[in-house]
Amino acid sequence: MNRRTFLGVMGQGIGVAVASHLMHTRTARAAPAGRGTLVMAPSFVIRSLDPGHVLEPVAEMVCHAAYDSLVTFEGEDLQTPKPSLATSWKVSSDGKTYTFALRPNVKFVSGNPMTSADVKWSFDRIINLKANPTFFLDGVEEVLAPDQQTVVLRMKAPQPSIVPILSSPSLGILDSKVVAEHGGESGLDAKTKDQAEAYLNGHSAGTGAFSIEGYTPNQEVVLARNPRHWRGLAAMERIVVRNIPEASTQALQLARGDLDIATGLGRDNAQTLRRVSSISVQSSRVATSFVFMVNEDPQLSGQLSNPKVIQAIRYALDYDGILTIAGPGAIRMAGVIPNTLPGSLDPREAVRTDRDKARALLREAGLASIKGTLMYSSDVTNYGIQYSLLAQKIQADLAAVGIAIDLNGLPGTISLQNYRDGKAPALFGGYAADYPDASDFLVYLPGRLVGKRMRWPANATPATQELAQWGDEAEAEGDLRKRVALLQKVQRRLLEIGPYAPLFQPALPWAYRADLRGVTFHSVWGVDFYAVRRV
Amino acid sequence: MTLRRYITRRVLVLPLMLVGITLLSFVLSHAVPADPISANLGEQAAANPAAVAAFRQRWGLDRPLPQQYVVYLAHLARGDMGVSISTHQPVAIDLRQHLPATIELAVAAMLLSLTLGIPLGIVSAVRRDSVIDQISRGGSLVGVSMPVFWLGLVALLIFYARLGWVPSPGQLSPRLPRPPFVTGFIILDALLAGQGDTARDAIAHLALPALVLGSYSVGVITRMMRGSMLDVLGEDYVRTARAKGLPRVIVTLRHAARNALLPVLTVIGLSFGGLLSGAVVTESVFAWPGLGSYAFRSATSLDFPAIMGVGVIVASVYVLVNLLVDVAYAMVDPRIRMG
Numbered sequence: 005m006n007r008r009t010f011l012g013v014m015g016q017g018i019g020v021a022v023a024s025h026l027m028h029t030r031t032a033r034a035a036p037a038g039r040g041t042l043v044m045a046p047s048f049v050i051r052s053l054d055p056g057h058v059l060e061p062v063a064e065m066v067c068h069a070a071y072d073s074l075v076t077f078e079g080e081d082l083q084t085p086k087p088s089l090a091t092s093w094k095v096s097s098d099g100k101t102y103t104f105a106l107r108p109n110v111k112f113v114s115g116n117p118m119t120s121a122d123v124k125w126s127f128d129r130i131i132n133l134k135a136n137p138t139f140f141l142d143g144v145e146e147v148l149a150p151d152q153q154t155v156v157l158r159m160k161a162p163q164p165s166i167v168p169i170l171s172s173p174s175l176g177i178l179d180s181k182v183v184a185e186h187g188g189e190s191g192l193d194a195k196t197k198d199q200a201e202a203y204l205n206g207h208s209a210g211t212g213a214f215s216i217e218g219y220t221p222n223q224e225v226v227l228a229r230n231p232r233h234w235r236g237l238a239a240m241e242r243i244v245v246r247n248i249p250e251a252s253t254q255a256l257q258l259a260r261g262d263l264d265i266a267t268g269l270g271r272d273n274a275q276t277l278r279r280v281s282s283i284s285v286q287s288s289r290v291a292t293s294f295v296f297m298v299n300e301d302p303q304l305s306g307q308l309s310n311p312k313v314i315q316a317i318r319y320a321l322d323y324d325g326i327l328t329i330a331g332p333g334a335i336r337m338a339g340v341i342p343n344t345l346p347g348s349l350d351p352r353e354a355v356r357t358d359r360d361k362a363r364a365l366l367r368e369a370g371l372a373s374i375k376g377t378l379m380y381s382s383d384v385t386n387y388g389i390q391y392s393l394l395a396q397k398i399q400a401d402l403a404a405v406g407i408a409i410d411l412n413g414l415p416g417t418i419s420l421q422n423y424r425d426g427k428a429p430a431l432f433g434g435y436a437a438d439y440p441d442a443s444d445f446l447v448y449l450p451g452r453l454v455g456k457r458m459r460w461p462a463n464a465t466p467a468t469q470e471l472a473q474w475g476d477e478a479e480a481e482g483d484l485r486k487r488v489a490l491l492q493k494v495q496r497r498l499l500e501i502g503p504y505a506p507l508f509q510p511a512l513p514w515a516y517r518a519d520l521r522g523v524t525f526h527s528v529w530g531v532d533f534y535a536v537r538r539v
Numbered sequence: 540m541t542l543r544r545y546i547t548r549r550v551l552v553l554p555l556m557l558v559g560i561t562l563l564s565f566v567l568s569h570a571v572p573a574d575p576i577s578a579n580l581g582e583q584a585a586a587n588p589a590a591v592a593a594f595r596q597r598w599g600l601d602r603p604l605p606q607q608y609v610v611y612l613a614h615l616a617r618g619d620m621g622v623s624i625s626t627h628q629p630v631a632i633d634l635r636q637h638l639p640a641t642i643e644l645a646v647a648a649m650l651l652s653l654t655l656g657i658p659l660g661i662v663s664a665v666r667r668d669s670v671i672d673q674i675s676r677g678g679s680l681v682g683v684s685m686p687v688f689w690l691g692l693v694a695l696l697i698f699y700a701r702l703g704w705v706p707s708p709g710q711l712s713p714r715l716p717r718p719p720f721v722t723g724f725i726i727l728d729a730l731l732a733g734q735g736d737t738a739r740d741a742i743a744h745l746a747l748p749a750l751v752l753g754s755y756s757v758g759v760i761t762r763m764m765r766g767s768m769l770d771v772l773g774e775d776y777v778r779t780a781r782a783k784g785l786p787r788v789i790v791t792l793r794h795a796a797r798n799a800l801l802p803v804l805t806v807i808g809l810s811f812g813g814l815l816s817g818a819v820v821t822e823s824v825f826a827w828p829g830l831g832s833y834a835f836r837s838a839t840s841l842d843f844p845a846i847m848g849v850g851v852i853v854a855s856v857y858v859l860v861n862l863l864v865d866v867a868y869a870m871v872d873p874r875i876r877m878g
Contacts, residue, residue: 139583262707
């Protein structure tokens, strides 16, 4: 046997062994394409393309293209929900019943008409799957479909944030007939019975401007224009979303014209691309809050959890220097709500670096030597921000006022685990909005998601109890003006008594070929392919 | 011992080795002090006990570890490698989609290394200390010591971005139709579907990454071949052959090179395994959708079934290639199977 034949045999041997277990092969067939094809390259992790399981940025982008939700946002806006499959909505006087009027004559890609039964089925499925996106509908008591064109959400408590929440690509409306035919379940036992995910990973069953034509995990998603889309045909015929993990490779391909949009660029790449005239380099602010946090359990964080020390840390940090690490486009945050959302504090209100004040606060605390440990993900670069660099910067800033910080760099998965288990002594991180509404950032409050992880229960003190109460009020307030005032009050108080130092709102560096129009980057679903055209 | 018995004995040991490999990868991957829930569930769901319970149940993580292992083995024996936590599809299908790309790359790199390395090594040895020898020694040193990551980026910058000789990174130009999935080997599939353009495009895409990935083994093989050749050239039988008046080419190729190839075979086998598992970096630079990127992704998301699947496949290929090398060895040198 010579070398050539044995390699062939080896390849076949493996092929046969694996093929025996092959249930379905996927044929991603694409027509020859040119100007009608948009090629984009993020660096992606897609775990699923079934809206019921989706909660990753690129998967959300694909689902946004393939499934319409009841409401949506335009371009990069995060403030004003716009009609999509729902043409209008109204709230009952007690704030607990939301009634949506559905757009008439909308058809799914299968040709089936979209009715309130599909909406109810889709929402019930999300609620009962108990998967990643289930929390979106936690506040929903019941979904009703009184007639074909009307959907009613009965809430457990008043929750105005439900309207922006409904824009989530995970809450896109599914063709209940088609999905049920492929094993979809929306009943109480959906969590064990539903088998539709495999189908929805290779096909889509929505009313969106595009439908999924092919998906090869880890490699690429191909979308084809939906000929039945209710807003009319999209300008692009086909979208290829290809996984290109290496940022420099993305930049090279974009410069050569082999790529139309690159969203996985590093900051250096973006800087280089600025010199190429055929490319438009953007830096889009994302609805993410970067915050330094300290654990309230002194067993873990030592003297750092002392309220005076936390205040001192806030004055000791060199925010201008930190903004340089955060990169172009990043801006200060005065509170924990990103500046692009109603309810945020004016960045001019933010704490200014004042080392003398920091030292004075430490003297007031009357502690001999102040030590602590900062845990961070040593292998993570997010929004172009190198976490290890930021950790070193914080260490140096705190050393300047006499707080000695040990750095504990861990692999991302392990530091995330520690943080979620409430075992991180001190850390910084970006909390990204799941939906475009300020209430998503109340997680920092005592007793809520992040608060609990910082071992800060709602009943810690009368002050925390009151703060938690204000948070609940802000969340339920339907009047926008009153709501904004409450959210601002909550944030100011949070910084007086909470274990946080807001750092900045980051910006994502990305770029596209200058012959494209209508390309925007939305904080939740990225690029809206329907709006993109080539000139 | 006949050749057949030798092969049979080696093949029979395979399943045992595989069980050992699965046990090792299982223990190692569960030794990581983190939970796949963190890596795979969203923030909000991870804080929700009902969602966490549903996740554990869905992926079988609610059972005790030894039981998980036994269940895994039982499924594996039936050819079922489980379902990947991060892609939500059967690991066998994932591997079927990722492995051919890596094999294509590794085979191309190997062919390049052989066609470059062996002749270069022979020429270097025969013309010892000549200019050719100096160049090939210098070149192989560079090939062995250059970080693949850097080499790949520089090669891309020169041959793709500046000169435009090779197409964009990736397996295929995005604007070309992908051939229907038959074998998974994209060049083969394109030919089967009669898409000549696609096949040509795929070969063009393969050239640069194969060269970069192969640079290390070219270096190793050249150096090994040269050294081994120098040893053999000093042997008595070579001198005898020359004294008999045989043409120089015959002496060099038939008498010397054939014997010099023996130790090189082992290196070839080992570097092929290395090409398979070591392609991670090359695959990342060239956006090559192969096993390397899959393995990396599985590891970072603590996707146990996928990690195990990659382990089993890479180990099997390694073991298989070694077996084939040993068989080739035994065929070339009968003394080996006697031992």
